[in-house]
Amino acid sequence: MCCNAPSFFIILYVTAVYFFGIYLNFISFQDYFECYACKELNFRQQDYDYIVVGSGSAGSIVARRLAENKNLKVLLVEAGSSGGGILQIPAVGVMLQKSSFDWGYRTVPQKQACLGLDDQVSIWPMGKILGGTAMLNNMIYVRGHPDDFARWFRDTCNYDYSIDILPYFEKLENNGTNKHKGSVPISDLPYKSNVSDYFLQAGICLGFGISDGVNAEPGFSSPKITIQKGQRWTPYHQLAKNRKRNLAIVTNAFVEKVLLRDNFEAYGVKYTHMEEPIFAKAKKGVILSAGVIGTPKILMLSGIGPKQHLEKMKIKPKLDLPVGDNLQDHVTTGLDLLTFDYSPNIGIRQMLSPWSMLNYFLRSRGPWTTVGCESIGFFNTAKEIVPELQFMIFPLGVTIDDGYYLSSLTGIGERLWKKYFAKIDKPSFTILPIVLHPKSRGTVRLKNNNPRTPPLINPNYLSDSYDIDILIQGIEMIKEFINTPPMHRLGVKLNPIKFPGCEKFEFDTRPYWECYVRHFTLTAYHPIGTCKMGEVxxxxxxxxxxxxxxxxxxxxxPDLPSGNPNGAIMMMAERAAEIIKHHCWKTQRKCCAAEVFQKECQC
Structure with a gap:
């Protein structure tokens, strides 16, 4: 068995994980019996102007912006719990996976990918908590590339990035300067391991520059993250900090469908709270922000979706739209593909140290503020301006806890652990090569017409050979990366153990790597696209x-941005809030005066 930490610390770690799981269940159970909203507003009887479904990054921004108008009554409906203060510790985020704060989604078995994972499925954690999936993620903030948005709005009248996109990023961001004082703090890493700088030096040795970490430009950088004073920060935190009296929030409220009139006008939602059905009404609008899985599910349960599928589910079709199509995800591979001769100063021992705890609670610093990823890089080919490949570099691997917890989060079963990961006898680390613009497309579909039944998620990973080509290009770049003087000083080597299922292929050949990525296909936790703009x-x-x-x-x-998508999602939410509040947007004001909607524009 791999020994990344002494047995005493592993035993202590397993004990801590066990009791922390009990704690999570306790605070979730406690919140369930505390009506979060009824202390201020009787949400069961009151009508609203707007209802926002989902308190993730987008929903929290829209709800907060709408509630800035004191004349509007806004209801924010969240299926999960409110959580607790300890959950704001950055390193705790990974512990929320597979807990009561996680929807616990799993894909259907994949035919061309995930072949080495348990049941050939990919595990998709998504936040079921105030703050949404941003409470579970790595907090990395990337805008993307300007050409990403040009593709999204290519059919829009006189689209201009500097007018239609950039101002919303700037409105969002608070980077500590006088220029940008937005609602989301964008900061440098508060904690880095003793190997972090070696990664950047290796990038320089390959001829890449140091990028700003925000825009998806070729080069390496330390990531920018959404942390403030050592704590995880999501748009919900900003909403809670500036909570308006005209904004009601109800947790543990499971939305089943949108209420529609015969003319397809939304006038409210049906949800259950404490097992009681509630019909909440909205005069001005219903905004679905339930995420890439939750939103299409609610629409289809409401009769909006592919007609044949709805009829098969015995749901009366109201509008035939391609809801649930166009599912995309940043696909990756390569956990524990590399080993050190040198041990980094971050791991189980450091996380469990009393000094780390004191350093965090007294100074808001130390290992507990780690986001895991310590370097990122973007790369493109000579033919493409937009990056095709991203690196996310972690100084640790799943072997750090000897298979007691982390491996289960990625679908690594006991058989795969024993035949591959348990044989790694050195400290391991990970460079994830991420396909930024995959061509594979999947679907989200209902399994039946019961709102409580999880939907069928099929990302259809690696169905397009382009995605395999980019992953293999990424592995080839990793080999170049570790063949640099900084990596030589750390004794970094390619893990020579053949991956189970690929033993018949010669190691480090194209056929072997194609087999490897098909067997060890991983999500980067960035699904998008199931209610595509322009089609749905x-x-x-x-x-x-x-x-x-x-x-x-x-x-x-419509397509994945070049980089971690949370930044682009928050930007779009700022844009959407302005449009919904004022019934117009800047490009329409600029060049479409002849349009009817221009007469209604009051911005």
Missing amino acids: VETDFKVKGTRKLYVVDGSIL
Whole structure:
């Protein structure tokens, strides 16, 4: 068995994980019996102007912006719990996976990918908590590349990045300067291991520059993250900090469907709270921000989706739209593909040290503020301006806890652990090569018409050979990366153990790596696209063919951005809030005066 930490610390770690799991269940159970909203507003009886479904990054921004108008009554509905203060510790985020604060989604078995994982499925954690999936993620903030958004709005009148996109990023960001004082703090890493600088030096040795870490430009950098004073920061934190009296929040509220009139006007939602059905009404609009899985599920349960599928589910079709199509995800591979001769100063021992705890609670610093990823890089080919490949570099691997917890989060079963990971006898680390613009497309579909049944998620990983080519290019770049003087000083080597299922292929050949990526296919936790803008929603975020029904979350993105998508999702939410509040947007004001909607524009 791999010994990344002494047995005493492993035993202590396992004990801590066990009791922390009990603690999570306790605070979730406690919150369930505390009505979070009824202390201030009787949400069961009151009508609202707007109802926002989902308190993730997008939903929290939209709810906060709408509530800035004191004349509007806004209801924010969240299926999960409120959580507790200890959950704001950055390093705790990974511990929320597979807990009551995680929807616990799993894909259907993949035919061409994930062949080495348990049941050939990919595990997709998503936040079921105030703050949404941003409470579980790595907190990395990337804008993406300007050409990403040009593709999204290519059919829009006189689109201009500097007018239609950049101002919303700047409105969002607070980077500590006088120029940008937005709502989301963008900061440098508060903690880095003693090997972090070696990664940047290796990038320089390959001829890459140091990028700014925000824009997806070729080069390496330390990531920018959404942390403030050592604590995880999400748009919900900003909403809670500036909570308005006209904003009601109800947790543990499971939305089943949107209420629609015969003319497809949304006038409310049906949800259950404490097992009681509630019909909440909205005069001006319903905004779905339930995420790339939750939003299409609610729409289809409401009768909006592919007609044949809805009829098969015995749901009366109201609007035939490609809801649930166009599912995309940043696909990756390569956990523990590399080993050190040198041990980094971060791991189980450091996390469990009393000094780390004191350093965090007294100074908001130390290992507990780690986000895991310590370097990122973006790369493109000579033919492409937009980056095709991203690196996320972690100084640790899943072997650090000897298979007691972390491996289960990625679908590594006991058989795979024993035949591969347990044989790694050195400290391991990970460079994830991420396909930024995969061509494989999947679907989200209902399993039945019971709202409580998890949907069928099929990302259809690696169905397009382009995705395999980019992953293998990434592995070839990793080999160049570790063949640099900084990596030689750390004694970094390629893990020579053949991956189970690929033994018949010669190691480090194209056939071997293709087998490897098909067997060890991993999600980068960045799914988008299931309510595609231009097909399901208009550019004003309104669902096609409906009135007063909007979608604002990652499901509307037509394509994946170049980098971690949370930044782009938050930017779009700022944009959507302005449009919904004022019924217009800047490009329409600029060049479409002849349009009817221009007469209604009051911005």
